[in-house]
Each structure stands twice: as C-alpha cells, then as structure tokens.
Amino acid sequence: MIEIRNLTKRYGDFVALHDVSLSVAKGEFVVILGASGAGKSTLLRCINHLAEPSGGEIRVDGELSRGDRAGLRKVRRDVAMIFQHYNVVPRLSVLKNVLTGRLGSMPALMSWFQLFPREDIDAARECLHRVELEHKADVRTDTLSGGQKQRVGIARALAQHPKVILADEPVASLDPKTSRKVLRYLQQASRDSGITVICNLHQVDYAREFGQRVIGVAGGRIVFEGRPDELTDEVLQRIYPGGLEGPTPPEAPAASVAVPTPVAAHAAPQLALEQP
Ligand SMILES: Nc1ncnc2c1ncn2[C@@H]1O[C@H](COP(=O)(O)OP(=O)(O)OP(=O)(O)O)[C@@H](O)[C@H]1O
Numbered sequence: 001m002i003e004i005r006n007l008t009k010r011y012g013d014f015v016a017l018h019d020v021s022l023s024v025a026k027g028e029f030v031v032i033l034g035a036s037g038a039g040k041s042t043l044l045r046c047i048n049h050l051a052e053p054s055g056g057e058i059r060v061d062g063e064l065s066r067g068d069r070a071g072l073r074k075v076r077r078d079v080a081m082i083f084q085h086y087n088v089v090p091r092l093s094v095l096k097n098v099l100t101g102r103l104g105s106m107p108a109l110m111s112w113f114q115l116f117p118r119e120d121i122d123a124a125r126e127c128l129h130r131v132e133l134e135h136k137a138d139v140r141t142d143t144l145s146g147g148q149k150q151r152v153g154i155a156r157a158l159a160q161h162p163k164v165i166l167a168d169e170p171v172a173s174l175d176p177k178t179s180r181k182v183l184r185y186l187q188q189a190s191r192d193s194g195i196t197v198i199c200n201l202h203q204v205d206y207a208r209e210f211g212q213r214v215i216g217v218a219g220g221r222i223v224f225e226g227r228p229d230e231l232t233d234e235v236l237q238r239i240y241p242g243g244l245e246g247p248t249p250p251e252a253p254a255a256s257v258a259v260p261t262p263v264a265a266h267a268a269p270q271l272a273l274e275q276p
C-alpha cells in the first residue's frame, strides 16, 4: 500500500531523513518507535506532503504521491492523519467534527458552505458508533475528555474512508487505560476495514502490544525493522542510543488541521456546520 524509496528530507543543511526506504502492506498496523528528534513525525509528514520530501519517491496504492495541487488533493483524500493534540474544532458538535472528514470528497460549493448530504451524516454517526461515542454526537466537542476527543479524531479519519491512517503520537497525552482503548480502535480500523495504519509512538510497551511490525528510527535512519517480539535490549539500544529514559519529548505544537480540498459536485445538502 505504501512504498517509500530513498526518501530524504533536509531542513537547510540539516538532514532529518537519510535515504529511508520502507514498504507497508494493505491493512498492516506498523508502529514507528524512536527518540525525540529521530525523524518520526517528519516521516509521516512527508507521506502526506505536510512536509515536502527533498528526494526519493513515495507511492500510495501504487500511485506516485506528488505535492502538486492534484497530487495533494488525492493524498489528502486517501491518507487521514491523527495528531497528538486531536485537532478537533472545540466549538463544533462531535458529529460536525466527524463530518469534516468528508470535506475532501464533497463538491466545492457544498464544501465551502459546509453542507452535508444525509448519507454522509448517517455514515458519520456510524463512525461515531465504531468508537462508542454515538451518544455524544450532538454535544460540543470541547466538553469531551482527551480520550474522547481522540476517538472523535479517529471517527473523523474513518469518515474520510481513507486507505491509510497516519497517527502521530495519538496517545501521548492520555493515561495508559485510555491509551490502550484508543489504540484498540485504530487496530480495529486496520483489521476490520483493511486500513493501513502507521502509528508513531514513544512507548515500547504499546508497540509490543499493538504493532504487527515495528520500525525503529534513530538520527533520521531506519535502524530496526521487525516483529514486536524482536525488540530486544540490544535493538532498543540501537533505537534509543541515549537510553529509554532519555529527554522527555517536547510538547508538540497544536498542529494545523490538514484541510482536505474539495473535488466534484453531487447530492443535496442537509446540514450546515455552524454552531450557536
Ligand atoms: N520545520 C522544521 N525546520 C527545521 N528542522 C525541523 C523541522 N521539523 C523538524 N525538524 C528537525 O528534524 C528532526 C526530526 O524532527 P521530528 O519532528 O521528525 O522528530 P520526532 O521523531 O517526531 O520527535 P518527537 O518524538 O519529539 O516528536 C529534529 O531534529 C527537528 O528539529
């Protein structure tokens, strides 16, 4: 599903990713582990062109992923992103947040006015059902707990009908019980819907528990690729050269939402997004 060949990313003279090559199969749940600054987010951001690769190529479902207008529209439709800080719109209802996952597949005019056809509303409710939040559909999203907001993030990603979900430390701000719950929903998305999931994590325990495969990144290079049960002390030393207790990862900034670009025109609008 994802083929990365010789991906390099430079920021000025600094090389954040060195010649990274990686294949991820359809429906696979891959965990990326690495110390703070290793290049995990940069790798995910290059896949959906939130960061423009400096060299190499990325294919999603066989198609070359490009940073031009048409390429971006396609990648933003096929690839959903989940962030550490949820990126929900606080004053919108839970349902409307999930519906924003549909914007990339909507006609330009409807997308502009944020009007949604009935079938999209029904599908959004179904996505909320999958993360057990159907009962919260009509409340304002800023009344939810962190774990619930992240489940809204997952429901929004599911509503997009993506081929791939990229999750950048989706549980970094959550307690262990809630983290496992959130990761289970992501696992279900890959198992039940065949969605390919690439998930950046800091916690080795969760990588062991949820990853079908683990990729270790250090200094912008892949230093390990294997099954979770192959994460030996020696391997962890390679992934975390400064030790697992190393510096606490900095708080990520409240990242900008990757707003999908609208595409074609069809059905009748039923619901507008504005909230009192
Ligand atoms: N926009 C940018 N401009 C310059 N340097 C950057 C930029 N984004 C990332 N970097 C650098 O690239 C390297 C990799 O950063 P990245 O955010 O990918 O690390 P990470 O593995 O996700 O770390 P963390 O676990 O802290 O989130 C770091 O040294 C970082 O400072």
Ligand SMILES: [Mg+2]
Residues within 6 Å of the ligand: 040, 041, 042, 168
């Ligand atoms: Mg990061």
